[in-house]
Amino acid sequence: MRGSLRWPGEFQITSAPAIIGDTIVTGTSIGDNLRTDAPKGTVFAFDARTGETRWTFDPLSGSPDIRGGHSNVWSTIAVDEKRQLVIIPTSSPSPDYYGGNRPGDNLYANSVVALNGDTGTVAWHFQTVHHDVWDYDLPAQPGLYQVWRDGKAHDVVAQVTKTGLIFVLDRDTGQPFLPIEERAVPQGAEQGELLSPTQPFPTATPAVVPDRLDPSDAFGITLWDKLACKAQLESLRADGLFTPPTIQGTLSLPFTGGGANWGSAAYDPRRNLLVINMNNIGQYMRLQPNITDSVKADKISDHDEFAPMEGAPYGMSRAMLASPLGLPCTPPPWGVLAGIDLDSGKIIWRQTLGTTEDVAPGGLALKLGTPALGGPIVTAGGLIFIAGTADNYLRAFNVATGRELWKGRLPAGGQATPMSYVWKGRQYVVIAAGGASNVGSKLGDNLVAFALPE
Incomplete structure (x- = not known):
């Protein structure tokens, strides 16, 4: 050095x-x-x-x-x-x-x-x-x-x-x-x-x-x-x-x-x-x-x-x-x-990817996309899970077409890459929702898990 x-x-x-x-x-x-x-x-x-x-x-x-x-x-x-x-x-x-x-x-x-x-x-x-x-x-x-x-x-x-x-x-x-x-x-x-x-x-x-x-x-x-x-x-x-x-x-x-x-x-x-x-x-x-x-x-x-x-x-x-x-x-x-x-x-x-919901006045959710810090994962069932955006959501997309299928609200920004695991035969997706000041998302200290349908 x-x-x-x-x-x-x-x-x-x-x-x-x-x-x-x-x-x-x-x-x-x-x-x-x-x-x-x-x-x-x-x-x-x-x-x-x-x-x-x-x-x-x-x-x-x-x-x-x-x-x-x-x-x-x-x-x-x-x-x-x-x-x-x-x-x-x-x-x-x-x-x-x-x-x-x-x-x-x-x-x-x-x-x-x-x-x-x-x-x-x-x-x-x-x-x-x-x-x-x-x-x-x-x-x-x-x-x-x-x-x-x-x-x-x-x-x-x-x-x-x-x-x-x-x-x-x-x-x-x-x-x-x-x-x-x-x-x-x-x-x-x-x-x-x-x-x-x-x-x-x-x-x-x-x-x-x-x-x-x-x-x-x-x-x-x-x-x-x-x-x-x-x-x-x-x-x-x-x-x-x-x-x-x-x-x-x-x-x-x-x-x-x-x-x-x-x-x-x-x-x-x-x-x-x-x-x-x-x-x-x-x-x-x-x-x-x-x-x-x-x-x-x-x-x-x-x-x-x-x-x-x-x-x-x-x-x-x-x-x-x-x-x-x-x-x-x-x-x-x-x-x-x-x-x-x-x-x-x-x-x-x-x-x-992403909307203006958590950055625009009054929560106006325009589908303009936002910068994202956090990567995707792909599951064997053909789903993409990704957060990372300036609005506080974890999203699921169809891997074959890119169509958005679902989104789940997070208590803070999901500027991280999610992970997936199986417990007792059921699949879960978990993400650290801590936010990031450099993308303007809400700061927090949360670990959030979602269960996929059985």
Whole structure:
């Protein structure tokens, strides 16, 4: 770790450890954008019996000459015991929005990396974002699924991302199972930046949520609202996904909360169907010049509205693009649930997720969707259960069609992934309803179980 921590929460653990054999593996979560010379995002493996360190892996070990830290694993690690693989989703190097001190692709950052569980050495890796300057961390656990194609089973890794793209890889090699190509992306960054000329895009599966927005399509409940959003959008550089950060201001769509986020995806092996919820919200980000190392910060606000990025020639500000009434400027639905066939890559269905009931004045329940933090589960009976939205419900959907079948009221926000179990022949679904301030849901301390019909 480089230097002392600025505040106790700058370096922490936010996901449960993984276990492979008698080895415990854990990543870390490190506060974004405070400084260039940040703590390293080292993955640690410990002997479960003695507590001794067995191995470590630094995701920036593939780029030893760069200045920066992070590239940590704050989300959930996956384990393939048969192959003795620990599969990690890594994040962006520090600081998020300036990479002039870290030229090149920044190997192993923003990557699915398969490590040997005994030694921590790299078995294979696939990078989803080259030289990330957008805070497009891999936010969710790599999904280990078996896909049937032409009568044969194929073991894959499916990685959902903040960008709304889904990468499906062969689990033995890390090579694309569904095709991926490098495409040219916007250039013309601010002075000192060294962008990658291309980025990887899946070719069989389009982005689940949009990455472009014409200002004339800005959302607004009133004309005043719509015009205010339109003016904000017209002030920003917006050339689609991977538009570089600018002093002018850049549209980030999807925003840094996704697309996909922490809750990851679910899978129905009988249908080869990946089920994923994604957010459809826009954000502005703006570089602030003339920030120097003499500017020191002791913490970053919870919403990261401003961050100094010490050691870089710019600071950063960002916020959700919202109207004067506080509604997103992006057209709804603001939350989406989708089913993707992992054999063909086609999006089979797409459904609006959530209503405005618990966020709109007077409890007006408009079916506009809401951002969701919390993933889905799929049952053998063909049901999807998911909460996560800003309205306080657990919902059930038909896995084949995406049609909403039921919803159950929760005493607080269900920003978690539910689980299911069977007791004395009856199936139950249980969820932690604790709420989350960052999506505006009601806070609580509840564990709620629902029984499925007998």
